[in-house]
Amino acid sequence: MANSDVLTRSRSAVARTGPRLAALPPIVWLLSSVTSVLIVCAARIVRTPSFFFWDDTQLGAFGQWYGLGSRLVNGEFVFLSPGAWQGGNYLAEGQWGLWNPLTWLIAVGTQVTDSPAGYATVIKLVFLVLLCVGAYLLAREYGAKPWWAAVAGFAASLGGQTIYLDAPSWVTGLQNTALFAFSWWALKRHVERGRSPIPFFVCSYLLITFGYVFGVIQLAVLLLAFACIGLATRSGVRFARTMFVGAFAALITVFVFLPGLLTSPVTRRSGAGIANDLFLNMDLGDLAASPIATAVTSVRGYWGDIVPVPLQYVSWLIPLVVLFLPVTRSTLRALIVPAVVLGFTLLFVLGPSVIGPLRYPARMMPYAVLAIAICFAVVASRPRDPIPSRKKVVAAVALTCAAGWFGWAAQPDSYGWVIAAVIIQAGLVLLIFWPWRDRPPLSASPAAAAAALLVGSLIVLAPQVVKYPTSPLGDFRVPNSVSALAGVGDDIQNGAITVGDVYSLQSDPKAYSESLLANLWYLTGKDVASVYTVLPFTAFADELCMDLRGATCPEALDTLLASEGEVADDLSLNTIVVIKGEGLTELPELPTGWSAEERQFTWLITRDTVVPPAGGVLRTSSGVEVEVVSRNDTEVVMRVIAVPTTGGDVIFSRLAWPGYSTSAGSIGDPERGYLLTVNLDGSEQGTLVTVSFLPPGWALEVAALAIAAVLAFVVSLAHHLRRRGRHSAG
Numbered sequence: 001m002a003n004s005d006v007l008t009r010s011r012s013a014v015a016r017t018g019p020r021l022a023a024l025p026p027i028v029w030l031l032s033s034v035t036s037v038l039i040v041c042a043a044r045i046v047r048t049p050s051f052f053f054w055d056d057t058q059l060g061a062f063g064q065w066y067g068l069g070s071r072l073v074n075g076e077f078v079f080l081s082p083g084a085w086q087g088g089n090y091l092a093e094g095q096w097g098l099w100n101p102l103t104w105l106i107a108v109g110t111q112v113t114d115s116p117a118g119y120a121t122v123i124k125l126v127f128l129v130l131l132c133v134g135a136y137l138l139a140r141e142y143g144a145k146p147w148w149a150a151v152a153g154f155a156a157s158l159g160g161q162t163i164y165l166d167a168p169s170w171v172t173g174l175q176n177t178a179l180f181a182f183s184w185w186a187l188k189r190h191v192e193r194g195r196s197p198i199p200f201f202v203c204s205y206l207l208i209t210f211g212y213v214f215g216v217i218q219l220a221v222l223l224l225a226f227a228c229i230g231l232a233t234r235s236g237v238r239f240a241r242t243m244f245v246g247a248f249a250a251l252i253t254v255f256v257f258l259p260g261l262l263t264s265p266v267t268r269r270s271g272a273g274i275a276n277d278l279f280l281n282m283d284l285g286d287l288a289a290s291p292i293a294t295a296v297t298s299v300r301g302y303w304g305d306i307v308p309v310p311l312q313y314v315s316w317l318i319p320l321v322v323l324f325l326p327v328t329r330s331t332l333r334a335l336i337v338p339a340v341v342l343g344f345t346l347l348f349v350l351g352p353s354v355i356g357p358l359r360y361p362a363r364m365m366p367y368a369v370l371a372i373a374i375c376f377a378v379v380a381s382r383p384r385d386p387i388p389s390r391k392k393v394v395a396a397v398a399l400t401c402a403a404g405w406f407g408w409a410a411q412p413d414s415y416g417w418v419i420a421a422v423i424i425q426a427g428l429v430l431l432i433f434w435p436w437r438d439r440p441p442l443s444a445s446p447a448a449a450a451a452a453l454l455v456g457s458l459i460v461l462a463p464q465v466v467k468y469p470t471s472p473l474g475d476f477r478v479p480n481s482v483s484a485l486a487g488v489g490d491d492i493q494n495g496a497i498t499v500g501d502v503y504s505l506q507s508d509p510k511a512y513s514e515s516l517l518a519n520l521w522y523l524t525g526k527d528v529a530s531v532y533t534v535l536p537f538t539a540f541a542d543e544l545c546m547d548l549r550g551a552t553c554p555e556a557l558d559t560l561l562a563s564e565g566e567v568a569d570d571l572s573l574n575t576i577v578v579i580k581g582e583g584l585t586e587l588p589e590l591p592t593g594w595s596a597e598e599r600q601f602t603w604l605i606t607r608d609t610v611v612p613p614a615g616g617v618l619r620t621s622s623g624v625e626v627e628v629v630s631r632n633d634t635e636v637v638m639r640v641i642a643v644p645t646t647g648g649d650v651i652f653s654r655l656a657w658p659g660y661s662t663s664a665g666s667i668g669d670p671e672r673g674y675l676l677t678v679n680l681d682g683s684e685q686g687t688l689v690t691v692s693f694l695p696p697g698w699a700l701e702v703a704a705l706a707i708a709a710v711l712a713f714v715v716s717l718a719h720h721l722r723r724r725g726r727h728s729a730g
Contacts, residue, residue, distance in 0.1 A: 083527025134181025295407025489524025
C-alpha cells in the first residue's frame, strides 16, 4: 500500500511538473539556454579572468580592431598601408573584415575602452550567445521542441574547439560558427517554407565578409546539399531558390577572397600542397572520446602530441541518442542536411592537415558540434517510445563508459578526471532516465528531462572548468590597458621595426613599456613594419627572417644597418627597436646619422634626421629624374623630369604587391625582390605618371559585388510581390 502511494504521488508530481514546463513560452526555453551558456562562461572568467583574451586575440584581433576603428572614426577607409609592410595588404589578408558592418561596430567600440581584455570578453560573450540563439532557432526550424532546442543551443556553444581555441583566441572562427548557424536557419526557412530570402542575404554576407574561409566552405557544402535535395525530390522551386541565393553567396565569396588568392603567388602560401603532418587534425580515437568532458587526446599542435585540454570534446549527450531510438523514416529524411554537414566536417577533420592554403582541420569541429546538437534535439523530439526502456538506459551508460575508456587510453595519466566525468555523466543518465523503485523516471516528461539535462550539463562541465582553466595557446601577458600600450609609441618615430625575439617580452610585463609586438603596434598610431600577417611577402620576410608576428633572427639587425643602413633607408625606417637576447647582447657600429639609447629590455635606435613615411619614391636609376606631385597610401603621381632614351627605373618604398599599375611605362621586376619598381622609357619625359594600387582582379570583384546586390534586390522584390499577390488573391 505504501509503495502504491509513493508511486501514485511520484507519478502525480511528474504529471504536474511536465505540463507546466511544456507550457512555458519558447522564449523562456531560449533564455534558459542562453543563461546556461553565460553561467559556464562566468565560471571560466572567475577561474581565469583573461580566459577570453588570449593568444591571437591579444596579438592579432584587438590591435586589428583598434587600428580599423581609429581610421573609421576619422572618416578613413584604408585597404593598403605601405608603412605596415608585410601586414599592410588588408584586403588580401581577408580577416580584417573590411567589408563587414559587424566588424566596423566592434572596431569603433575599441575607441571608448581602456581594457582590451574586458572589451574582448564582451565581444566573445556576444558571439557565444549568438551561436546559442542560432542553434536554438535552427533546431526549432527542424522541428525540435523548445526544450530540446534549448539543449541544442547550449551544446552547440561549448564544444572543445569553440571554447578552447576559437573563443579565447581565434575570434573569427567563433564569429563564423555563429553566423553559419543563422545562415543555415535562414536558408532552410527560405528554401523549404518560402520565407523571405533577406535574412539569408544578410547572414551569409556577414559570414563571408568576416574573411574566415572555413565557414565559407561549410556554407558551400550546405548550399550544395539543399540543391541536391531539390533535384532528388524533383522540386524545381526549392532547387531554384537554392541556386539564386547560392549565386549571391558565390559572388560575395569572389568579392572577398579573390584578392588574397591572386596575391598568394608572392607570399609564403604559394607553395602549399597536400600533406599530413598530423598538426591539428584528429583520428577516430579522438572522436571516440568526444563525449567525455574531461578527456584529453592525441591532437598534435603547438603544445606537442597530447593536447592539454579536451579539444575533441563535442557533447556528453552523444551516447544518449540511443534512448530515443529507433528513429522514424520521416525523422531521418528531415535530418539529411545535418547529416551531410556532419559527414563532410568529419571527413575534413580526419583528413590531411594541409590542403593547399587550408590548414588546421580541427577548426571545422564547431560545425560538427552544431550538426550533432541539431540531430540530437530533433531525434529527442520525435521518440517512438515516450519513456526509454531500461535496456536503452543501460546502453547509454555503456556507451558513456566506452567513451571514457577511449579517453583514458589516449592519456592514461588523466584517469582520475576521466573516471570522475564518467561517473558524473553516467550518474546523470541514470538519475534522469532510470525508473528507480518503480517510480516513473524524470524523463516521463520530455520537458522535465530536457530541463534536467540542461542543468546536468552545468554539472558535467564543472570539472572541465576546474581542471582545464585556459586555452592551450599562448598567453603573452599583454597589459590590460589601451593607454599604456598606446604610450609605447610616444618614444618612437613614425616608420619603425622590431628586431629580435619579440616573444621574450612576455617574460616580464614591464618590457611592454619599451616595445610591443604584432598588431599591438596599431594602438600607437605609428607605421610599424612588424605587424601581424597571415600572408608574408616571401622576399621581404626572407631578407629579414621575419615571422608572422614580427619576430626576426638576430642577423636582421645587420641586414638593416649594412652598407650605411641601405635596407633601413629602403624601408623608410626612423626607429629600430632591438629586443635584447641571444645573439643581440650588444649593438654593432651604427651607420652615420643613427643614434642608440640603451634601455632595460631593448635598445632604441633612431635616425637623427627623420625621413618621410614609406610609400614614396626611394631612388631612380642613372639619368632618371622625377618629381613627386602627390602621394597617398594607394597612389603616387610623379612628373618625369628626365629619362634616358634607353629608359630607366623608379624604385618605391612599397612592397610590390600584385595589383599595381602605371599610367606610363610598365611595372618592372621588384628591386631586392620586393620593392615596387616602375620601368620608364624615353618617351615619358615631361609627362605625369600615376602609379596606383587596386587589389588584383578588382574589376571582377566589384562586378561580382554589383551583380550580387542586384540579384539580392531582384530576388527579394520578386518574393515580396509574390506574397502580396497571394494575399490579394486570398
